Structures are given as C-alpha cells and as structure tokens.
Amino acid sequence: MLKLIIFLFLSIFSSSLFAYESEEKLQAMIIGKIVKFITWEDEKSKTFTITILNNPFGTTFDELYQGKQIKDKDVVIKYITKIEQIGKTDILYIANVTSQELETILQKVKNSNILTISDLRGFAEKKGIVQVYFASQKPKLKINLESAKEENMQIKSSLLQIADVVKGL
Amino acid sequence: MYKRKKNILLITPFLISTLCAQVDLDDDLEDILNMESELKADVGSRSGAKNFLDSRSPVDMITHAQIKNSGLTSLTDVLRYFVAGFNAPETSVADGSDHVRAFTLRGMSPDQILVLINGKRLHTSSLLHVNATIGRGSSNVDLDTIAIEAIEKIEILRDGAAAQYGSDAISGVINIILKGIGHDNQVNIQTGIRKKGDGKKVFASTFVSIPLAYDGFVNLTLSAANQEQTQRAGKDPRITPPSVQTHAGIPDSKNVNLVLNAESLQESDITLYSNAIFNYRKSEASAFFRPYNHNVATKLIYPNGFLPLIQADILDYSFVVGVKGKHDTTSWNLSNTYGINQIDYNLQNSMNYGYAAESPTSFHLGQLNFIQNTTNLDLKHSFEQFEFAVGSEYRYENYAIQEGDVSSYTNGISQGFAGYQPKNVVDNSRVNYALYFDTVYSPLSKLSFEAACRYENYSDFGETTNVKLSLDYKMIDTLLLRTSGSTGFRAPALAQSNYSHTSTFGGLLEGTFRPEDDISKALGAEELTPEKSKHFTIGTVFQPTNTTALMIDYFYTLVEDKIMLSNEIGGTTATSQQQAILTSYGVDKARFFSNAVDTKTSGIDLKLTRQFDFENDSKLYSSIWYNYSKNTIIGFNNPSMNRSNSFEQIDRVENGQPQQAFRILNNYENNNMSVTLNLSQYGSYAQVINNESYNFDAKWTTDLDMSYALTKTIKLAIGGLNIFDTYPNKWSEPINNFYGSDGIKPYSRYSPFGYSGAYYYTRATIKF
Incomplete structure (x- = not known):
C-alpha cells in the first residue's frame, strides 16, 4: 500500500499537464473563439476592437490577445468604466452593472452592429446577444438570436447547436 | 524482480505524462466549453x-460529479x-443513536460542527445521543x-469560524450548495445487497429543473430508499442452545426526501429565493434480546x-425564504429559515413486567x-481595497419532550426503552440575537487580511463576543501561505439543558436528570455555560x-468547558458521599450534563489533488x-468527571x-x-468495556464504481463499497x-466503517 501511495504522489508531481482555469480566463478564451462563428455587417475596419466595461479579467485579456489577431485583424483592447465611454467596437463585454444600467447600455449600442457579451444573469433574456454562465464547473452559452438579427449579425448554425437559444422577455 | 517492479513504479508517472496533451488557446470553442473551471x-x-x-482558511470541496460516481446514497456516507478525518460510525443497540447517525470532524464532538444549506444554518436533530456511542452527550444535524x-x-x-457564523462552528463548517441552473433532469435507480445476502437496499430518485425568466429556476428532487437490516450479531450465550437473537448491524429503514431549491430573478436587481427540505424516515432497530428467564413475568407473554x-418515526423539514439584491457596490440579503425535527418513539414486541400478563x-x-427559526440580514460593500460585510441574526429555538404511554413508565418500564414520563416533559425556548462584521483588506494583489467579529446575546446564558483574524500571502504564483487565529463558542444545546429521561424502580428514580434538578445540583451540576x-x-x-495542488495545514483547537454527560453515578460508581446524596433524594442512579472538561485537539491535514487529461479525451x-488528529482532555471542571471515575467517557x-485517516480517490472518465x-x-481506535480498554486495528x-x-x-453502472469485504x-x-469475541456484539460500535461488510450494487440513470 505504501508503494501505491508513493506511486500516486510521484504521478501527481510528474509534469505539467491539463489546466483548471479561472472562470474569467475561460470567458476570455470563449470570447476570442466565438467570433469565428459570427459575421458582422461591416467587417472592413483594419482592427478588431474589444471593449470591456468594468474589467473583471485583470490582465487576462492582455495576456491572451495583446499582439494577436482575430479575423486577420490586429486586436485592440479598450478598458472603460463609464457607459459614456462606449465607442465604436466589435465586441462589448459588460460586467458589474445594475439592470437599469444594462438597459441603458443596450439602448445605447442598439443598431451599432456590436456583439454584446456578459455573464450577468438573465443577460440574453434582457436582450444581450451572448451570455456565458457556469454550471457544474463548465462554461455554457446562451444566445439571443433575435437580438443578433436586430444588430445585423449572422451566427453560424454550428454555434447555435452548442448553445441555448433564448428569446428576449 | 523487486528492483524491476520498483523501477516500473518510478517511471510510470512519467509515461503517463507523455500520454497527456497540453491544452492551449488553439483549442476549438467546443473544447473550451468542455474545460472545467476552478x-x-x-x-x-x-x-x-x-x-x-x-482561501485564507483550509476549505475542501466535494463535487456533484464525485457524488454521482460514488454509488453512495446517503450524505453522511x-x-x-x-x-479524511470525518467519522460516522454505524451503531446498533444504542436506542435513538441507531436512527440518527452521529458524525465528527477531527475527532471532536458532533455538535461542534455547523451545517449550512446554501449558507444558511440548518437545525440539529432533536435526538440527544445518551448511550455509550461516539458523540455521547451531543445533538447533531441529521x-x-x-x-x-x-x-x-x-x-x-x-477551521473555527464561530466569529463568522456563530455557535457550533468549532471543528468546522459544512456548507451544502444545492443545484442551481444548468443541470439535467434525471431519474436514478439503484439496488444493492451485502455480500452476506442481507442489507438489501433499493434507492430511487428524480431531479427536475423548471427554468424561470432571467435564469431563475425551480428545482425539485424526490428520493426514496428502502434499507433492509444487516445482521452481524453473535450467538446469545444466555439461551440453550445459544443462537442469534439480538440485532447488530444496519437497521431497517424507509426514507423519503424532498428538496426544493428556487430562485426568481426580477427585472430589477432583486432575486427572490427559497429552499425547502423535507424528510420522513421510519427506522427500526432492536434492544438486547430478553431471554425467557429475564424476569418471572417474561414467560407470561413470551x-x-x-x-x-x-x-x-422521524419527521424533519426546513424552509428558507429570502430576498437579495444589489445597489451600486452594496449587496443585501434578507432571509428567514424555519426548521423542525421531530422524533416519535414506538416500541414493538415488548412488555412491561409490572403489568405481568396484562402488559401491552x-x-x-x-x-x-x-x-x-433564524432571521438574517446581511450587507456587503466593496470600496477600493476593502470589502465590508455586516449583518445581524435573530434566532428562536424550542425544545420539547412529550410523554409516552402510561404503561411505558408506570409499574416498571417497557422493556428495551422506557417511555418518557410526565417528570421528563418539557417545552422550553430561548432566543438570541447577533451582530457581526467581516472585513477583508487587500493592500496587494497577493496579500490580504481578514478580520471578523461577532457579538451574541442569548436569553439563557448571556453575551459572548468572538473574533477571527486571518491572512493569506501568495509568495509566488504557485505558493500560498495562510494562517488564521480565532476565538469561538458553542452554546449549550437546549436538549442538553432540558433533557431528562428517568424511570422508577422500587420507589427509587434513576436515569438522566436536568442540570437544574435538585439531585444534579447536589451532585455538583451547575447551570450550563457555553x-x-x-x-x-x-x-x-x-x-x-493548474491541475495540481498540495495543501498542508496544521491546526490547534482548545475548548474550555466542554459539555459532557456524566457517568451513571450510583451503586459501585458512587462515593459514600454521593451515595448519601442519592439516598436522600430517593434516587438510585443519576447522570447529568456539566461543563466537565477542557480539551485540546491538534493535528495536520495533507492533501494532494491532480487532474490528468489524456489525448483520447479521457481524464483521470x-x-x-x-489526516492526523489528536484529542486530549487537559482539564477537569466538575467532580463528576475525572480520569478515575469516568475512564470510559474520557477514553x-x-x-x-x-x-x-487516508483517502485515496481516483476517477477516470x-x-x-x-x-x-x-x-x-481508517486508523486504529479503542473502546472501554468494564473499565478495560480494547484496541482495534487500522483497516x-x-x-469501485464503473x-x-x-x-x-441512459447510463448503467455496477459497483461496490468495501468490495474486498473488510471487517x-x-x-x-x-x-x-x-x-466480546464470542458475545452478542462481537464488533465494537465505534468501528468507523461499520461491520456489515461488502455491499454490491447496480445503478441506472436516465436523463430526460
């Protein structure tokens, strides 16, 4: 039995392998991957801009995307703390806002062809486009297809197959 | 040959690692959605x-995935x-303790563990363990x-956390988080049997989740189990020829559980929530067999x-309603939790000798x-490097004993378990309120301090204030140091202050008396204090x-004035002075609760976890x-208890x-x-009989579950617990x-893994 215990100890320390990731990092990774399933109405700009309102990610976004390309464009990451700072962007990630603020934000970015993403509960049903949530330690997606259509975005069916499609309430 | 085996042992871990793949950001979205978060x-x-x-204090987690792949159907198990360090023996021939299992953490008392459901205090059982079992003298959550x-x-x-959660959080806190959103509806059916052919168990459960707007949900779980007894008693040498009569093993029981967990999110930032737990259990266990010559009256009926x-007959339910919300950087949470536990005792196949042939x-x-009933208001606020939490709590508790049939306590007693008599009837309540704050200060991203303070005022014993200070420091990204120091308390359970169970023989009383009873006071009892x-x-x-963690934690807990139930004082166990007191009160034998001892608990927890991910999408x-925990009694505060007059209780x-204790847990998927x-x-342990200590080996x-x-x-499973039938x-x-080795009970009731042997089962799970 002692040998078995030593064996298991050695097994556990033998190398660096797979990773449990923080919820923030998984969300950041998902945001980078989700774009290939989405077509913006206007994809002519030379950069791909991700705006993060009330950054919950720390330095994760910079570490993952600084100097990288998405859709063959250089990634630009903007961190903002006020709704008024929302400008032209491809993705808007929204964190730590009240329901009232969320309503204001979604109204502000309406018809701007911006992909809105958040992990706020009820985000997709409140007319956000992509909601990330966690159940049993795994990330899951909710997509409000109507909101995406209103923003003139096309979402590939392969994404809709691995996400829950919801309607706005 | 030995060398070769040893080499294989050493290189195998490295072979495993070469089979594993490193996941990086080039993974597909689907791969990322299959990754597990912290x-x-x-x-x-x-x-x-x-x-x-x-965490600043040692915390462990058991996940739903671990539970569902274990074949276990009881939370205690x-x-x-x-x-490691959690102990829950299966007792028999111990009256109520056969039906409500006592459990301990780090070898401390069952009532020194606080249990929470979704962060809210869960009520304890009304049962007080009064027999010679682990946990004697305590009431624990069922x-x-x-x-x-x-x-x-x-x-x-x-860790001790009474400064955060209040009474009972001395050896630790168990917080049970109920399923929220995103879980599959399913039905589970499991049936199994012991290797010896008895102990058949049929278990069925269903979980249904109904989604509500804005990620709200109503989750319902219904489960039912029918457990047949196991029989591991020895032959009764009092009858000729000796044969097995008494029941020793797991009792017969039928169990129905219902759990509701619901959250309703409003359009605003307000969430209404509720959970409810209902349990009905009917359990049957035996007392010792009464041979035909047990009494002259025995043969009149048997x-x-x-x-x-x-x-x-155990009826237990709790109901939580609450509302929570957020305004700017302040969140608030108001809740009320009502819980009740009720145990009805009945006795079958017995008699009261005093009624002779006319006995029921x-x-x-x-x-x-x-x-x-507990009402809580919590407020949380973040400000730059500070996080503040303040709150208040109001709690009402009531403990009651109702008498049994007159024939169960007059003219002698009902054999096996005397009924509660009018002298034992009680209906007492108390209230307490608490005010608390908790502050976290993080001057650096790698350094944080936490300070907590809680003031309590109980209507029965007064005030207590407790504090906790803790610190964590990430020296480097891979190494966290943590430490905490705190004071705590455990309020005397209402059951300890109010329980009595007495019988009358030949005009003399005997049994368990309240600390406030005159006989108890005369023998040295005082009002119980925390x-x-x-x-x-x-x-x-x-x-x-990110998949490997090694945790090493040293702990030290000093408890002053621990409440203990005294030995039975009377006859050979009484001093001449005590005997004179007993005689003057018309009492033959007495025992009572007192703040009898001081204890010291120290030890270490060492835990290593690791996840392997293989190229074929499988994981290990x-x-x-x-765990090493040592409990020592370091002081005696009441003359009723010392090392010479209470050797069994002390030991x-x-x-x-x-x-x-070791636990080696592996799951391959x-x-x-x-x-x-x-x-x-399970390490070695000892039990005292007739003032002599007997040791039992580690096992x-x-x-195995496949x-x-x-x-x-549809998923099918087979498995077994204790598959090699270790006793x-x-x-x-x-x-x-x-x-004794050839007695009616050949095994110690302290056995930490019971004595019913191997259990084999099959299981089907259907998702819908």
Missing part, C-alpha cells in the same frame, strides 16, 4: 466566492468516504434528511423470550421536538500547475488526503476514534465510461454475554 467556495469568508485553493441528488457541491471549512424493537406488547414512548474555544491554523497551498482525477473522547476507485484507511477498504453510457440519456477486528477476547 472550484469556488463561499464558506469561510463573507467577501464572496473564491477559488477554494486560494458521502462525507465519510471523501473526507445529514440523512438531505437528498444527495439535490446537491451541487459540498464545501468543508476546516415463553421463548422476546426481542424489543425500537421504532423511530407495543408502546408509544414519547416524542422529541426541536424547532429553530463551551469556549481558541483556534490556530497555519498552512500552505502549492500549485505547481486523483487525490490523496491524510472515548481521546481514543475512541481513529487518529489517522472518457466519453462513455467512468471508473471510480477509492481507497480508505483499509476499497470502493458506469457506461449506453446512449446520451473490523472482533473484540480480542470474551468479555461478557453482551460484548
């Missing part, structure tokens, strides 16, 4: 959920199998009232003797009742990779957990439970298959008719 725990701090490996299919995860805080059967054969023995504790823990978490989760506290292999070591048990998904919705040692020699 495990977050709420318990241990009011500043919000955080990765349990970064889940904790026993997964937590964990088997909770359907395990309703559980998302279990958080175990291994020519061949009789086996009294004690039945417990069945009796209602009385009812125990405990009610707890147990007071001091805690210190220091430890480290080393995470060389492994963890090894070692039970110090040596009655394993001081060492690929797309369709899951294999769980768990090994458990290993092995559990499941295969036939389709996306504890029998007593080392014959002792008396009841205990």
Whole structure:
C-alpha cells in the first residue's frame, strides 16, 4: 500500500499537464473563439476592437490577445468604466452593472452592429446577444438570436447547436 | 524482480505524462466549453466566492460529479468516504443513536460542527445521543434528511469560524450548495445487497429543473430508499442452545426526501429565493434480546423470550425564504429559515413486567421536538481595497419532550426503552440575537487580511463576543501561505439543558436528570455555560500547475468547558458521599450534563489533488488526503468527571476514534465510461468495556464504481463499497454475554466503517 501511495504522489508531481482555469480566463478564451462563428455587417475596419466595461479579467485579456489577431485583424483592447465611454467596437463585454444600467447600455449600442457579451444573469433574456454562465464547473452559452438579427449579425448554425437559444422577455 | 517492479513504479508517472496533451488557446470553442473551471467556495469568508485553493482558511470541496460516481446514497456516507478525518460510525443497540447517525470532524464532538444549506444554518436533530456511542452527550444535524441528488457541491471549512457564523462552528463548517441552473433532469435507480445476502437496499430518485425568466429556476428532487437490516450479531450465550437473537448491524429503514431549491430573478436587481427540505424516515432497530428467564413475568407473554424493537418515526423539514439584491457596490440579503425535527418513539414486541400478563406488547414512548427559526440580514460593500460585510441574526429555538404511554413508565418500564414520563416533559425556548462584521483588506494583489467579529446575546446564558483574524500571502504564483487565529463558542444545546429521561424502580428514580434538578445540583451540576474555544491554523497551498495542488495545514483547537454527560453515578460508581446524596433524594442512579472538561485537539491535514487529461479525451482525477488528529482532555471542571471515575467517557473522547485517516480517490472518465476507485484507511481506535480498554486495528477498504453510457440519456453502472469485504477486528477476547469475541456484539460500535461488510450494487440513470 505504501508503494501505491508513493506511486500516486510521484504521478501527481510528474509534469505539467491539463489546466483548471479561472472562470474569467475561460470567458476570455470563449470570447476570442466565438467570433469565428459570427459575421458582422461591416467587417472592413483594419482592427478588431474589444471593449470591456468594468474589467473583471485583470490582465487576462492582455495576456491572451495583446499582439494577436482575430479575423486577420490586429486586436485592440479598450478598458472603460463609464457607459459614456462606449465607442465604436466589435465586441462589448459588460460586467458589474445594475439592470437599469444594462438597459441603458443596450439602448445605447442598439443598431451599432456590436456583439454584446456578459455573464450577468438573465443577460440574453434582457436582450444581450451572448451570455456565458457556469454550471457544474463548465462554461455554457446562451444566445439571443433575435437580438443578433436586430444588430445585423449572422451566427453560424454550428454555434447555435452548442448553445441555448433564448428569446428576449 | 523487486528492483524491476520498483523501477516500473518510478517511471510510470512519467509515461503517463507523455500520454497527456497540453491544452492551449488553439483549442476549438467546443473544447473550451468542455474545460472545467476552478472550484469556488463561499464558506469561510463573507467577501464572496473564491477559488477554494486560494482561501485564507483550509476549505475542501466535494463535487456533484464525485457524488454521482460514488454509488453512495446517503450524505453522511458521502462525507465519510471523501473526507479524511470525518467519522460516522454505524451503531446498533444504542436506542435513538441507531436512527440518527452521529458524525465528527477531527475527532471532536458532533455538535461542534455547523451545517449550512446554501449558507444558511440548518437545525440539529432533536435526538440527544445518551448511550455509550461516539458523540455521547451531543445533538447533531441529521445529514440523512438531505437528498444527495439535490446537491451541487459540498464545501468543508476546516477551521473555527464561530466569529463568522456563530455557535457550533468549532471543528468546522459544512456548507451544502444545492443545484442551481444548468443541470439535467434525471431519474436514478439503484439496488444493492451485502455480500452476506442481507442489507438489501433499493434507492430511487428524480431531479427536475423548471427554468424561470432571467435564469431563475425551480428545482425539485424526490428520493426514496428502502434499507433492509444487516445482521452481524453473535450467538446469545444466555439461551440453550445459544443462537442469534439480538440485532447488530444496519437497521431497517424507509426514507423519503424532498428538496426544493428556487430562485426568481426580477427585472430589477432583486432575486427572490427559497429552499425547502423535507424528510420522513421510519427506522427500526432492536434492544438486547430478553431471554425467557429475564424476569418471572417474561414467560407470561413470551415463553421463548422476546426481542424489543425500537421504532423511530422521524419527521424533519426546513424552509428558507429570502430576498437579495444589489445597489451600486452594496449587496443585501434578507432571509428567514424555519426548521423542525421531530422524533416519535414506538416500541414493538415488548412488555412491561409490572403489568405481568396484562402488559401491552407495543408502546408509544414519547416524542422529541426541536424547532429553530433564524432571521438574517446581511450587507456587503466593496470600496477600493476593502470589502465590508455586516449583518445581524435573530434566532428562536424550542425544545420539547412529550410523554409516552402510561404503561411505558408506570409499574416498571417497557422493556428495551422506557417511555418518557410526565417528570421528563418539557417545552422550553430561548432566543438570541447577533451582530457581526467581516472585513477583508487587500493592500496587494497577493496579500490580504481578514478580520471578523461577532457579538451574541442569548436569553439563557448571556453575551459572548468572538473574533477571527486571518491572512493569506501568495509568495509566488504557485505558493500560498495562510494562517488564521480565532476565538469561538458553542452554546449549550437546549436538549442538553432540558433533557431528562428517568424511570422508577422500587420507589427509587434513576436515569438522566436536568442540570437544574435538585439531585444534579447536589451532585455538583451547575447551570450550563457555553463551551469556549481558541483556534490556530497555519498552512500552505502549492500549485505547481493548474491541475495540481498540495495543501498542508496544521491546526490547534482548545475548548474550555466542554459539555459532557456524566457517568451513571450510583451503586459501585458512587462515593459514600454521593451515595448519601442519592439516598436522600430517593434516587438510585443519576447522570447529568456539566461543563466537565477542557480539551485540546491538534493535528495536520495533507492533501494532494491532480487532474490528468489524456489525448483520447479521457481524464483521470486523483487525490490523496491524510489526516492526523489528536484529542486530549487537559482539564477537569466538575467532580463528576475525572480520569478515575469516568475512564470510559474520557477514553472515548481521546481514543475512541481513529487518529489517522487516508483517502485515496481516483476517477477516470472518457466519453462513455467512468471508473471510480477509492481507497480508505481508517486508523486504529479503542473502546472501554468494564473499565478495560480494547484496541482495534487500522483497516483499509476499497470502493469501485464503473458506469457506461449506453446512449446520451441512459447510463448503467455496477459497483461496490468495501468490495474486498473488510471487517473490523472482533473484540480480542470474551468479555461478557453482551460484548466480546464470542458475545452478542462481537464488533465494537465505534468501528468507523461499520461491520456489515461488502455491499454490491447496480445503478441506472436516465436523463430526460
């Protein structure tokens, strides 16, 4: 039995392998991957801009995307703390806002062809486009297809197959 | 040959690692959606959920996945199998303790563990363990009232936390988190049997989740189990020829559990929430067999003797309603929790000798009742590097005993269990309110301090204020140092202050008396005061990779004025002075509660966890957990208890439970298959009979569960607990008719893994 215990100890320390990731990092990774399933109405700009309102990610976004390309464009990451700072962007990630603020934000970015993403509960049903949530330690997606259509975005069916499609309430 | 085997052992881990693939950002979205996130725990701090490996106090987690792949159907067993240092023996011939299992953490008392459901205090059982079992003199939460299919995860805080949560949080806090959104509806059916052909168990459960707007949900879990008894008693040498009569093993029981968990999110930032737990259990266990010559009256009804059967009808429910919300950076939470536990005792196949041939054969023995209602208001606010939490709590508790049938306590007693008589009837309440604050200050991203303070005022014993200070420092990204120091308390349970169970023989009383009774006071009892504790823990978490964690924590807990139930004082166990007191009060034998002793508990937890991910999409989760806990009584505060007059009670506290425990947990999963292999070591322990201590060896048990998904919705499993049919040692020699290697009870009731042997089962899970 002692040998078995030593064996298991050695097994556990033998190398660096797979990773449990923080919820923030998984969300950041998902945001980078989700774009290939989405077509913006206007994809002519030379950069791909991700705006993060009330950054919950720390330095994760910079570490993952600084100097990288998405859709063959250089990634630009903007961190903002006020709704008024929302400008032209491809993705808007929204964190730590009240329901009232969320309503204001979604109204502000309406018809701007911006992909809105958040992990706020009820985000997709409140007319956000992509909601990330966690159940049993795994990330899951909710997509409000109507909101995406209103923003003139096309979402590939392969994404809709691995996400829950919801309607706005 | 030996060398070759040794080499294989050493290189195998490295071979495993070459088979594994490193996941990086080039993974597809689907791969990322299959990745597992960190495990977050709420318990241990009011500043919000955080990765349990970064906690300032030692926290462990048991996930829903671990539970569902274990084949376990009882929450008590889940904790026993997964937590080193958690002990929950299966007793028999111990009256009420056969029906409500006592459990301990680090060998401390069952009432020194606080249990929370979704962060809210869960009421204890109305049962007070008064027989010679682990946990004698305490009331604990009845964990088997909770359907395990309703559980998302279990958080175990291994630290004193009375300064945060109030009374009872001395050896630790167990926070049970119920399933929220995103879980599949399913039906589970499991049936199994012991290797010896008895102990058949049929278990069925269903979980249904109804989604509500804005990610709200109503989750319902219903489970039912029918457990048949196991029989491991020895032959009764009092009858000719000797034969097995008494029941020793797991009792017959029928169990129905219902759990509701619901959240309704409003368009604003307000969430209404509720959970409810309901349990009805009917359990039957025996007292010792009464041979035909037990009394001259025995043969009048039972020519061949009789086996009294004690039945417990347990009704337990709790109901939480609350509302929470957020305004700017301040969140608030208002809730009310009502809980009740009720035990009705009945006795079948018995008689009262005093009634001779006219005696009834069945009796209602009385009812125990405990009610707890807790109202909480919590506020949290973040400001730059500070997180503040303040709150208040108001709690009402009531404990009541109702008498049994007159024939169960007059003209003698009903054999097997005397009924509660009018002298024992009680209906007492108390209230307490608490004010608390908790502040976290993080001057650096790698350094944080936490300070907590809680003031309580109880209507029965007055005030207490407790504090906790803790610190965590990430020296480097992979190494966390943590330490905490705190004071704590445990309020005397209402049951300890109010319980009495007395019988009259020949005009003399005997039994358990209240501390306030004159006879108790004359023997040295005083009004019960709170147990007071001091805690210190220091430890480290080393995470060389994101899937590897090594936790090492030292702990030290000092408890002053621990409440104990005295020995039975009378006859040979009484001094001449005590005997004179007993005689003057018309009492033959008496026992009572007092703040009798001071205890010291220290030890270490060492835990290593690791996840391997293989190229074929399969995963192996492994963890090894070692616990060493030593309990010592370091002071005596009441003349009723010292090392010479209470050797059995003292030895039970110090040596009655394993001081060492290993858990080696492994789960391998690929797309369709899951294999769980768990090994458990239970350290040695001792039990005293007739003032002599008998030792029992450490033992290993092995559990195996193998499941295969036939389709996306149907999964079948086979498995076994203790598959190699390990039994504890029998007593080392014959002792008396009841205990000993050839006695009616050949095994110690302290055995930490029971004495019913291997259990094999099959299981089907259907998702819908």
